[in-house]
Structures are given as C-alpha cells and as structure tokens.
Amino acid sequence: MASSFYQVVFVVSLCAPIVCGSPPSAPSKGSPHPSSTESTPASQVSSSNTNFAFRLYRRLVLKAPGQNIFFSPMSVSTSLAVLSLGARSATKSQILRSMGFNLTGTPESAVQQGFRHLVHALSVPGRDLRLRMGSVLFIRKELPLQTAFLSDVKRLYESEVFPTDFSNSSAARRRINSYVEKETQGKVADLIQELEPQTAMVLVNYVFFKAKWEKPFNPQYTSRRYPFSVGKTTVKVPMMHQEEQFAFGVDPDLNCSVLQMDYRGDTTAFFVLPSKGRLRQLEQALSSRTLKKWSHSLQKRWIEVFLPKFSMSTSYDLETVLPKMGIRDAFDKNADFSGITKRDFLQVSKVTHKAVLDVSEEGTEAAAATATKLTIRSNDGSPHSVCFNRSFLLLIVDRATETVLFLGKVENPSKV
Template identity: 70%
Template sequence: MKRSVSDILCSKMVSSLYGVLFAVGLCAPIYCVTPANAPSGYTHHSSAKSTPASQVYSLNTDFAFHLYRRLVLETPSQNVFFSPMSVSTSLAMLSLGAHSVTKTQILQGLGFNLTHTPESAIHQGFQRLVHSLTVPSKKLILKMGSALFIKKELQLQANFLRNVKRLYEAEVFSTDFSNPSIAQMRINSHVEKKTQGKVVDIIQGLDLLTAMVLVNHIFFKAKWEKPFYPAYTRKSFPFLVGNQATVHVPMMHQKEQFAFGVDAELNCFVLQMDYRGDAMAFFVLPGKGKMRQLEQTLSARTLRKWSHSLQKRWIEVFIPKFSISASYNLETILPKMGIQSAFDKNADFSGITKRDSLQVSKATHKAVLDVSEEGTEAAAATATKFIVRAKDGPSYFTVSFNRTFLMMITNKAIDSIFFLGKVENPTKP
C-alpha cells in the first residue's frame, strides 16, 4: 500500500539534520625560501598564549592529528587529505544549537575542557579564527565560509540565527526541501561556486525528511615564494608505494635554501616551504618503516618543536607533482571520537528549533589538493630566478620524497592546520 508524503512525515518523530562538513584546498605549489631571520615558523606572542583564540588554535592542531589517526584507520594504505579547520569550525558552529550531552560531546570531542574554558571563550576564539580568514590578501587566496540551507517551514531560534551570523559569518538560505533534487542542485551549485569548481556534487541523495544542510568550505590557492622551474621536473621518477610496489610520477626538483631539520627522536626529515603571503607547507618524510611511529606521536607540541628548530640551509629537494582528493562520511567516524549523541535519536538540538526534533543524518567532508611547479604567474618569470650554480657552490643536503610522506599547510601567525594529508600513492587522484 502506497503511503502519502504526509503519512511518511507524520510517522517520523525525528526530522533529519543533514550536516555537510567539507573543504577544498587548491595549492598551486611553489618553491620556498625562508626569510633571512632565524628559524622560521609560527609567530608566538607570550601575551597571547592564554587568549581564547590561542587555545582554539592549539586544540585545533591536536584535533587535526586525532582525526587524522582515525581516518588512517578507516582508510588504510590510501591517500588521506582533509581540512581539520573546516571540520572543527563546522562542529563548533553546530554546537551553538546543541544542548545537554549533545553539546558536551561536540565540544569535548574538539578537545575542550569545559571546566577550564567557558563556552563563550570557545566561540570567541573561533570568531577570531574565522575573521582572520576573511581578510583579503594580494599574495594568496584563502577563503573559508559557512552556509545554512534551512527548510522553509522550520522555525529557528532567533538566538541561534544571530550567533551563527555574528560569530561564524554564516550565510543563511531558506530552502524548499519538498523537491529534494532541486534543493540538492542549489546546494551543490553554491559549493561549486565557492570552491571555484573544485568540489562538485558533494550532496547526494537528499530526501523529504531533510530539514537543514550545513555547509562549510575552505579554498586555498597560493604561489610558492620561488616557483619550481618546470624544465627541471623529471617526467618519470620511481615512487615507492607500500613496501615493494613502485609507480612512476613527475618529480619536481629544486636546489635552494630551505628551512629544514632532522628529528632524530621521531626519525624523520622535516622541510618547510613558504608560500607568498603568510602560509607555508610542511613536508615530513619518516624513515623507512617509521610512518606508524610518527603518526602516533603527532601533536601540537610536535609541530611547535619543528617550527622552532628548523634551520635555513642549502637543500636539493625532490617532490612529486600530484593531485589527490578524498571524501569521508564523518557520521561514521566522529562517533568513534566521542561525538555520538548528535547522530542518534538522543540528539538535542533544541537550541536550533524547539518545535522539531533534529539529529544529524549525514556529515560529508571532501578535500582536493593540487601540487605543481607554477603559481598563477607566467613560468617565464620564474626561470630568471632559478640560477644553476657552479659545481664549486655551497654543499647541500639531498632529500627525496619518493615514498609515503605527510604534508601540512599552515599559517605563520595561527597555530592551526588548514590542510593535513598523507601521500601514499601520488598517482591516485
């Protein structure tokens, strides 16, 4: 017997909150030289260490590595790439409408100790973080934004609407979910536009029970401080996948001064490459068979140690030219990190709407990364900056990223990771 739409809706005590957490990173890679002063890295101000923003930045880094370890378990022997900043910002924004256990689990899952850090301070820290990413820069593009697509009939709490706009600068769109395919098209079009075409069709399978879709996007495009010269890229270079298999990849090549260090304790090489502007990338190459040991020890403290200990020196570096992407269903991953209530029938989002019971039915995250020689400027300009030095030039250390390595994109002034990934096989998009 066929059931009408009204029968279906009436039979459901819980409306669905379809949470979409996603990010995209576009790096037009760039070769870097560290500024002439001392070891480069994050800018730390002693007076800022106890501010809400500094707490958010540091805990975001620990959350990034916590989520990374979980993604590695979920997708063994595969490339991993995501934006921890996008995920944590989306969860923090969602917590504005959560109450009781649901709120506690979200904020504790992000790493906050609620007896030491008031909720207001948490949102104040995220507010500063979000605002810092909306300041335009001529040297790089870094944009993060949030949007709520809300069912027309849903009566939202005024306080929730006010806070998501004020603290997270979110856009809010009244949406007709009675035609799921049209609503899906509208949301996907918004995402595609905001990410300059890099993320398409992120929403799949909306249904009549969908009450709200939460979208967060982050887009990054930058040029290396000194681009790689394409003529020096080796078209086919062996890259070790796993313990025995080998694939061939285009391998970029550069000889210059880089911020570089060897972490004897963790048995890895750490290379910092600067982008024009405040962003930088860390490439981390563990010793053979030492990746798991490295992954287990990653923390905000580890990153700070590297930032302060790297020294500028002559390096010959080989880095693959590659494009990778990854998608994750966070509704199956976050509960394993303690954020459970939001995804089950016990969810309490009465801070969003009192009239309807909501729960998160879906949380999708998608990230894309492109690494190549050039930025957006013509390659001809970079050729004049690349000098082939005489044989009697300075001695240099050679490091080749020809096996599984980690990559992080961060900011010199913010202790937060924009993007984090593991390149297991650079030939798999």
C-alpha cells in the same frame, strides 16, 4: 598556468523525523575578536584544533589504510563549532569535548570567541594569497528557528542562511551543489549526491585556497617518470626538483626529516618524510607540541629537494568516524538540538567532507613554538638532499594564527 589549489567542503545534514521539544540553555555570547592569537581564546582554539586534527587524521588512517589522506581540520572543527551553538546538554558537551575543549577550564563563550577570531583572520584578503572560508546554512522553510541561534551563526561566523524547500529534494540538491561549486571556483562539483526527505538543515563549510611558492620550481627540471615507492612496488610520477635555501631538520626522536617550504603570503607547508618503516611511529606521535617543536627548530640551509607533482581528491563520510571520537548523541535519538528549534526533534544524519588538492611547480604553506633544536645529518659544505619518493605527510599552516588549514598523507601520488 600551473598553480596550487586546496578546496575543502564539509557538510552536515540534520533530519527532523519526529516532533518534540525541550527548553534550550542560554546561548553563548562571543565578544569581539581579539587583536592577536596571543589572546587566550584564540590560542586555546588553535592548539586544540591542532590536536583534534591529528586525532581525526589517525581515525581516517584506520578507516582507509594504505590510502591517500587529505582534509581540512579547520573546516571540520569550525563546522562542529557552528553545530554546537544549537546543541544542548550532553550533545553539546560531547561535541566540544571531542574537539579538545574542557568546559570546566574554558567556557563555551571563550571557545566561540576564539573561533570567531580565527574565521575572521583567515578571511582577510591578501595580495599574494587567496584563502576564502565560509559557512552557509540551508534550512527547511517551515522550520521555526530559535532567534538566538540564527543571530549567533550570523554574528560569530558571518554565515549566510537560505530558506530551502527540501520537499523538492532534487531542486534543493542542485541549489546547494551550485552554491558550493561557485564558492570553490568550480573545483568541487556534485558535492551532495542525495538528500533525505526528512532533511531539515544542511550546514556547509567551504575552504578555497590558492597560493604560489615563495621559491617556485622550474618546470624544466621536472622529471616526468620518476619512481615512487608504493608498498613493495613503484609507480612513475613527475618529480619536481630544485636546490634552494629552506628551513630543514632531522627529528631524531621521531626518525623523520622535516622540510618547510613557504608560500607567498603568510602560509607555509611542512613536508615530513619518515625513515623507512617508521611511518606508524610518526603518526602516533603527532601533536600540537610536535608541530611547535618543528616550526621553531628547523634551520635554514641549502637543500636539494625532490618533490612529486600531483593532484588528488578525497571524500569522507564522517558520521562513521565522529562517534568513535566521542560525538555519539548527535547521531541518534539522544540528540538535543533544541537550541536550533524548539518544536522539532533533530539529529545529524550525514557528515560529508570533501577535499581537492593540486601541488605543482608554482605553489604550498607552515607554523608553531618550542626551543628544541633538530639535527641536520650532513656536512656543512654540501647541500643536503631530500627526496620524497615514498610515503610522506603534508601540513599546510597559517603562520599568523598558527592554524593547521590542511593535513594529509601521500601514499600514492599517481592516484587522483
């Protein structure tokens, strides 16, 4: 039976090539998670995460122009937040600043408290929505860990910690890959291709998401060979079709149409179709304010929707991207992870992010805030028709926490 799946895995690998140490600063202490996202820490984290998502998106577009983009900003930022618990001095401040946090105005304890709330809120099981998120650390057996770091990753992020024998790199790789494959229900296999002999710790963050549309498409109306524009040519794709009431609007400032389709449960998808030749303008303008404007301005009306049925898989080596976003010291000899271990010098050697996406007749998700109204360019008497037959953006948002779970761009839906 066709379904919608979104699986994302983020891996951070740390190496311990030499021995040294320096005293750690006091670990941050998060307080119990707030009761709603209106509380300051959670709302600040959510807003910063959204802006971080769009900054990372623009970097990935530069790295892979003309390619499909798909990733989980929540997975990446949560992994960085976990990593920051063990970072000290400039290494810590670079990580948190790159994520959009001003430590002068927002203490680290508030940042960690906000993440704790989001991770907990997103992990609550729902009847109509399967969303599982978690962090796990595989740590070299003989590595002497700081007690505070171990305590904080378990308390704040409910992370599992597994002592691992990295001297047998192939066995360690199989163990990590097997764990990830199980947690993503077989969707992400062979995540790690190789491990360096000096590996001291592997941090894995995974997200598994499966949902059904609130208003599913009828497979009988799916056209199997519909033209989709890719550059100056076209490819044939299965195009789903339905006429229903959806939240919809045209943003005249950004020259794009915005369609919101809800999933069962508390999640929503935004499909954003830029006018021809306006994709770059749209990408440069994306921000948390933009998303809030859309989510609070779209109006429900009858819409005839044409949307591709597609699957894609992406993989990114973020160790080449994150330094350009300000996280520099973590990757070189200036790294200070003395909050993880006093004895050994650690630095980040590899950051891998993998994502798998399936969109079908049965499923996808949305969220945000502002009072600007968007226009609808059609007569009220007939349904407005929107056809996603060229490059478009996709955002999946958890409404309760106003968190962007997934973000992507579909350039070629025929490319797996």
